[in-house]
Amino acid sequence: MPELITPTVRLQASFLTAVAEFHAEPGQAVPWFVKDxxxxxxTDPGPDAFAAYVARVLAERTEAGMRRDAGVPMTTLWWAEGDQLLGRLAIRHRLTPNLERIGGHIGYDVRPGARRRGHATAMLAAALPVAAELGITGALLTCDETNTASRRVIEANGGRLTATEGNKLRYLLPTT
Structure with a gap:
């Protein structure tokens, strides 16, 4: 059964395959975490470079290790089953004015080869208690008006539409 886990070098092969799937997906923008x-x-076949990447992602949970372009600490978790990476999710510990408009507290991606199986809905449900542990009582999530799949995922998890800004829908989700 899939679960949210802390990023680990154990999933290196599956992670790299997922990255290749995102790059090969026709007509879709490559998610920011893949570009990052x-x-x-x-490219390095050994484990050292991937271990350094995983260590960097784990350090982003702290003020000292946060990505400067993000402006906030964030907890990245991987949705995995056994040695298979199915998706990834990031919980931003707080919001900047820009993240309040576009982005919100939680962002998620399911690898192309694992879509349409309920992973995004289950992954978001599993993340809400983690967000609560981080002190987030109401998680803000945003998605494009045209992103029917994300709308369904957010609404299935109790998301309440609070506003529309441009082409972005803003939802508030309880974390408890």
């Missing part, structure tokens, strides 16, 4: 992977982690 250290180039050496993608």
């Amino acid at each position: 992977v250290d180039p050496a982690a993608l």
Whole structure:
């Protein structure tokens, strides 16, 4: 049964396969987390470069290790079953004014080869208690008006539409 786990080098092969799936997906933008992977982690066949990438992602949970372009600490978790990476999710510990408009507290991606199986809905449900542990009582999530799949995922998890800004829908989800 899939579960949210802390990023680990154990999933290196599956992670790299998922990255290749995202790059090969026709007509879709490559998610930011794929673009953010250290180039050496993608090309070095040994475990050291990938271990350094995983360590960096884990450090992003702290003020000292956070990504400067993100402006907030975030907890990245992987949705996995056994040695198979199915998706990834990031919980932003707080919001900047920009994240309040676009992005919100939680962002998630399911690898192309694992879509349409309920993973995004289950992954978000599993993340809400983690967000609560981080002190987030109501998680803000945003999605494009045209992203029917994300709308369904958010609404299935109790998301309440609070506003529309441009083409972005803003939802508030209880974390408890």
